[in-house]
Amino acid sequence: MYQPVTAEIISIGDELLYGQILDTNSKWLSEEMDKIGIRVVRKTTIGDDKESMRQAFVAASEKVNIVLMTGGLGPTKDDLTKNVLADFFGSQLVLFPQALEDVKRLFESRGRELSDTNRAQAYLPSNCQYIHNEVGTAPGMWFEEKGTIWMSMPGVPHEMKHLMEKAVIPRLKEKFTLPVIYHKLVKTVGIGESWLSDIIGTWEDQLPSHIRLAYLPSLGEVKLRLTGFGENQEAITREVDEQIGSLLPLIEPYVYGYNNDTLSSAIGHLLVQKGKTLALAESCSGGYISHLVTGIPGSSEYFNGAVVPYHNVFKESILGVLETTLVSHGAVSEETVREMAKQVRLKFNADYGLSSSGVAGPGGGTASKPVGLVWIACDDGKSCKTRKLQLTQDRTVNIHLTAVAALNLLRETVIQKSN
Amino acid sequence: MYQPVTAEIISIGDELLYGQILDTNSKWLSEEMDKIGIRVVRKTTIGDDKESMRQAFVAASEKVNIVLMTGGLGPTKDDLTKNVLADFFGSQLVLFPQALEDVKRLFESRGRELSDTNRAQAYLPSNCQYIHNEVGTAPGMWFEEKGTIWMSMPGVPHEMKHLMEKAVIPRLKEKFTLPVIYHKLVKTVGIGESWLSDIIGTWEDQLPSHIRLAYLPSLGEVKLRLTGFGENQEAITREVDEQIGSLLPLIEPYVYGYNNDTLSSAIGHLLVQKGKTLALAESCSGGYISHLVTGIPGSSEYFNGAVVPYHNVFKESILGVLETTLVSHGAVSEETVREMAKQVRLKFNADYGLSSSGVAGPGGGTASKPVGLVWIACDDGKSCKTRKLQLTQDRTVNIHLTAVAALNLLRETVIQKSN
Secondary structure (H helix, E strand, O other), X not given: OOOOOEEEEEEEOHHHHOOOOOOHHHHHHHHHHHHOOOEEEEEEEXXXXXXXXXXXXXXXXXXXXXXXXXXXXXXXXXXXXXXXXHHHHOXXXXXXXXXXXXXXHHHHHOOOOOOHHHHHOOEEEOOOEEEOOOOOOOOEEEEEEOOEEEEEEOOOHHHHHXXXXXXXXXXXXXXXXXXXXXXEEEXXXXXXXXXXXXXXXXXXXXXXXXXXXXXXXXXXXXXXXXXXXXXXXXXXXXXXXXXXXXXXXXXXXHEEEEOOOXXXXXXXXHHHHHOOOEEEEEOOOOOHHHHHHHOOOOXXXXXXXXXXXXXXXXXXXXXXXXXXXXXXXXXXXHHHHHHHHHHHHHHOOOOEEEEEEEOOOOXXXXXXXXXXXXXXXXXXXXXXXXXXXXXXXXXXXXXXXXXXXXXXXXXXXXXHHHO | OOOOOEEEEEEEOHHHHOOOOOOHXXXXXXXXXXXXXXXXXXXXXXXXXXXXXXXXXXXXXXXXOEEEEEEOXXXXXXXXXXXXXXXXXXXXXXXXXXXXXXXHHHHHHOOOOOOHHHHHOOEEEOOOEEEOOOOOOOOEEEEEEOOEEEEEEOOOHHHHHHHHHHHHHHHHHHHOOOOEEEEEEEEEEOOOHHHHHHHHHHHHHOOOOOEEEEEEEEOOEEEEEEEEEEOOHHHHHHHHHHHHHHHHHHHHHHEEEEOOOOHHHHHHHHHHHHOXXXXXXXXXXXXXXXXXXXXXXXXXXXXXXXXXXXXXXXHHHOOOOOXXXXXXXXXXXXXXXXXXXXXXXXXXXOOEXXXXXXXXXXXXXOOOOOOOEEEEEEEOOOOEEEEEEEOOOOHHHHHHHHHXXXXXXXXXXXXXXXX
């Protein structure tokens, strides 16, 4: 019977034990291990404390094939992890010239002097394989000891992810014979989890046992992850894709992309495909839609720009919304978002104008226009689609849901235009 | 010397190991324990698996005074936790009539029939104290065994929080004499962790053992957390505040706030205080600064608006940057951000104009203007401060660091104006 390759994740840092920060690293690591068929059997979180670390290392070495460690590095933590690992493996810290070179170059590139504490970061346990961290000063350390693979990484999320994607995941795939696994994410927007499950329930029931479905909901979106297990990559890939083929007709209007697509990257693809451009007029979303759009590399190809006319007077003076509209209908109204979308499209000479106006909260609500009321509009030069949203009492959630709904309205408009 | 009361949090559920859900329960529990002076020394996450649970219970019983368990309950999980606990304590499951009453009443109130699986939920280990869960079917179980207090709760966040607030936290306060504790966060920007530690090292060394310092770095910022332990709230509060009083002169220029302040909320306070207003011209930051500013409730009081002229042509047509400037110096230049800051201030009739222009990457870099080169400017009507940044190769990181640096430049400008 197939013995799964097992892993433990050890997160190190007092701030995790005190609840000062949410441990998103270990969730990300769990997902990545799951994707390549490595089974995470335990996660342990401990403080910056030698004895706790030693105990965790002993417990892990008895249990798993792979130990992934994050945190406990960096000058102010005295690089505790590497010292405890050196003791644990009976090795000692030695200077790794390449590590010193790399940290020097990093500081030069940032036009800063190398401090002694940073120089000390180039001293690593003699039995480790040094792995260059291109985006930070704390290096990656790979050990093969006691029949287990140990990987120590900094706790800063983007540094940890960089090391995992660049070095650790490829090495693990070489080291172990992993089961043939095929994942595919189907990304939906504009429909809730329970509605989705009502629609696809019968399809879900006929899935074979070696294809698993997971619902991964997030604000305004639901991802469906299909995971197929098998012996033959080509066969399992075909089988999963066929299942998706029979799923799509049920939920077509809600599907914006697959795998690593985001709503804004999917919209980017659409606009590039059609050679169209976009401009934004954001009131209650306050620049968040613009941030999502410009977060995509190459967005300058289709994104002309945005205006955030946070005060009504600038909806007139800068965007050219008519005073009469604002006076007779108010800033949070269908009429106003219509004009905002049209005017911003003209001002930025774009094919599509997208706008938002609402009461984000917590203040500013009235009986007729309560907190959470939002209007969005998308103007394509021929017509203008509008939508009214009644969202939550939470400002942050309202801003996020407004952006998702607006981008989805744009997506629908762009797609329909092409039909 | 004072011996802290210690706790371990055990989170149970396969979905946590597969990375399908983020474990927010253990963060919340950590915060609550920290607030009442109980030190969480370890968190362990395991799957719905008897042997893993038994191992975790053994390890915990050797280490801590209190074990808080969430998950592994409910019909679909076969109430695994309570079975393993019964074995572990050498007790057996017996019917708790009150538990049966309570679950019956819950089902009646929801107009549903009691199923056998739900009836089975009223069978609990004979040595536990039953704690009524008023918002769900899985009961709370309190044990006092092996010199340790064990509390088992369902994994559903609002059920767990309900049990903690209603029963567990009050009981823990009775059971243990807890220390008086006082936390204060000092929030800094514009200085790296290692430089900070070089500056305050001697101050750090003179801290008494009952006042702990933690560095909490994040992109572009470092938080310093001081935690004082004592017998007298007033005394320890005074003592920690005095230590901060002697810390501040060393790092004054970098300190933007305390505790829950964020850089953008601190700037909000400053602008409200001085009755000043802000406008933004964002190129490479693409609306992210605007998003950070408008994320603060009440920001409409001081934020007039923003323009994101993503294409150079709109830096001219909408923002009024001179064509000659763009042609002779380029969009990513000190001269361009100067004009952007001044023009946006005028357009939005604001007291301060803040601007950014740079090469966010990954594309668009040249020998003279590489990826990561960013210019920012802040214009206050009398003068204009500019700053050149050389950031990373990562687009997301560059956008974030640009926003932090720009908001900090604004902060410095506003503060200096007032001196």
